[in-house]
Amino acid sequence: MNKVGVRAIMHDIQEVLNSDPSKYINLSAGNPTLLPEVYKMWEDSLSNILNNGELGNIVSKYGSSYGTYELIDCIREYFYNNYDVKLERENILITSGSQNLFFLALNSFCGTNDKNDLTRALIPMLPDYAGYSGVALEKNIIEGIPPLITKIDNHTFRYELDKESFLERVMENRDIGAMVLSRPNNPCGNVLSEKDILFISNVCSELNIPLLIDSAYAPPFPAINFVDMNPILTDNIVHCMSVSKAGLPGERIGIAIGKPQYIKVMEAFQSNISIHSSRLGQRMVADSLQNGQLPFISVKYIREHYKQKYLTLKKALTIFMPDDIPWFLHCAEGSLFSWLWLENLPLEDKEFYNKLKEQNLIVVPGNSFFHDSYAVSMHARECIRISLTATDDDIMRGIEILSNVTKECYKESISISTS
């Protein structure tokens, strides 16, 4: 596989950062910040396992490809107590992380079938996680609908679901095998409303296909949502959770909740390709769900941490960015990223990325989050993703650099166009 899209960029970023880590201000990271309270929670959980003498049974046995009953039952209990949702064991699958979950799902429900027809995965509203294109085993599987853009004020905007274009595409060709979206959204921090989700879910229901909702930033953990939201479970939704942003990315634990018909297919696939995910990681998650720490720490520390980072970023932009340049920050509704749109940016996002890199600032150019279907549009090349995982100081210094480079670019363009 060649490195394309976000993988090529990520590879470049990794090489740049490895070459001289202290030289650069890194506002590109997807690695969650390690908070002391979060660290302590996982440390406590591992100590419990050791002290209880349970280790042998956990690490020295193969387990079910659905995941451990212990973790599955903890999730059932949590959803029953907190969302009044009754789940059976058959509704739940533990995977080797969220990336792996989407690998299992997208390749189970999309791709070339026995009749040689290609079914695709549709993203109802772009931009969305670039990795979805990466997990598809076949080319041209992921397709997305461009968003509507609403300017909220001088420097704030929000994407909205373009229902009309969405329905048009769905009707045009009956080749959609699944829909997929992240909520809160990576990269832009948008949270699609419950109304929008039910609208999309209804369409999926009519097509008899699953709607995969990537909830890697959603409540109950890591709960990096700044607006009210709850898990939405309909008959067609596969609700996909991750523990990575709650401080456990190293253990690769993902959770899929959906109807047995969907879960079963993914389980069979998982049992063939990796048997099951880390049982030690599963035990740690079960432990911290049972004692309530995971959702508690998520709301109290993780959410607050990123909310505060967002406020720092906003302050930095207000201080450093010139008011006469049309910059717009997407409404901060959740996730650990901010998304900046530089309207009429006179150069492409990747050139802009390189100019920032020359000044020792690393961000992620926005283009690849629009996947192939919209990546060529003007708007897709005017956006960058800024990570909220940096220190306040790095955010301030980073945005100062960003501002200087931005001014330079717009100035050059004006002088070129008037010369």
Place this chain on the structure above:
Amino acid sequence: MNKVGVRAIMHDIQEVLNSDPSKYINLSAGNPTLLPEVYKMWEDSLSNILNNGELGNIVSKYGSSYGTYELIDCIREYFYNNYDVKLERENILITSGSQNLFFLALNSFCGTNDKNDLTRALIPMLPDYAGYSGVALEKNIIEGIPPLITKIDNHTFRYELDKESFLERVMENRDIGAMVLSRPNNPCGNVLSEKDILFISNVCSELNIPLLIDSAYAPPFPAINFVDMNPILTDNIVHCMSVSKAGLPGERIGIAIGKPQYIKVMEAFQSNISIHSSRLGQRMVADSLQNGQLPFISVKYIREHYKQKYLTLKKALTIFMPDDIPWFLHCAEGSLFSWLWLENLPLEDKEFYNKLKEQNLIVVPGNSFFHDSYAVSMHARECIRISLTATDDDIMRGIEILSNVTKECYKESISISTS
């Protein structure tokens, strides 16, 4: 994916055992026995991690898709000190277990390519691990060469590589993308000689394809070999290791060693489908390699345990099995299984499995280890796999049942044929 072959059987076995675990004697298990010394090694290793305050850096960070440098460097050091082999970091990939390793490898090197040609994986000598068929994303990928059968004495036999048929198949059609074999072999305990491996490797070299050697039972860990053997590394061999049989199946850690050209392809695939394997598991393995415990415990306790179990099994067969029935045990050269051939067994292995099940004994029918290419042959239906993971008592009682059912089957057949 439908449950076929060994998956269907394994599913049946699981259901039977779950229905009333105490009722059955289970000689089917692939779950390694949990030995106290092995358990203590992993417990010590986890305690070290906790005591050193390293946990946060391990579980709360994403890592490289090649695996942690720490574990990779430990493996390099071990191979340099013990086998005089100099490995670079680029020669090593840590995967989410051995099953996952073969998923990455077989689907990277075999399958339908851009020109719409199907390349297959060839097993030089059947029987071999049924899971290879399970990991292939396309049908009819795995093909195998039937073995030569050599009777050693009245009740012992050994499979030999049929070089002629092997070469014939290779020449016949240039559609082989990789070769794969387990050494020691699951299910039969055969260890192909170094000479045979070099012969196969030379053919692979001429075809410019990798030879994947599944070393899940091999030294240096878990070292379940009863004859002398060492890792063999040529330019075309991808040497594939696992920690599962050394007591860590729950953490899913596999290790591939080969030339960068092969490793790179598998790394790119892994980075897309699961990012990386459990970092806590990787740290535990690095720890127990660094302090020498893993290879030491493997040789001293794990190998000895299964050797002793094999002797118990052999004793049980000698005591209970009638001498006038043509039963043959495959030479015990390694792995945690024994392989019994009942020549001219008057019924198919699956019927035989059902008859044993009726008498509360569970073994694995041998047919699926011959994959599709040879599964229809007479010999493939006359074999069963017996696990060496049971207690001595269960082995004795199990073989007594086996013996009674076997006698019954041969007797019925004689009375039918003479009636």
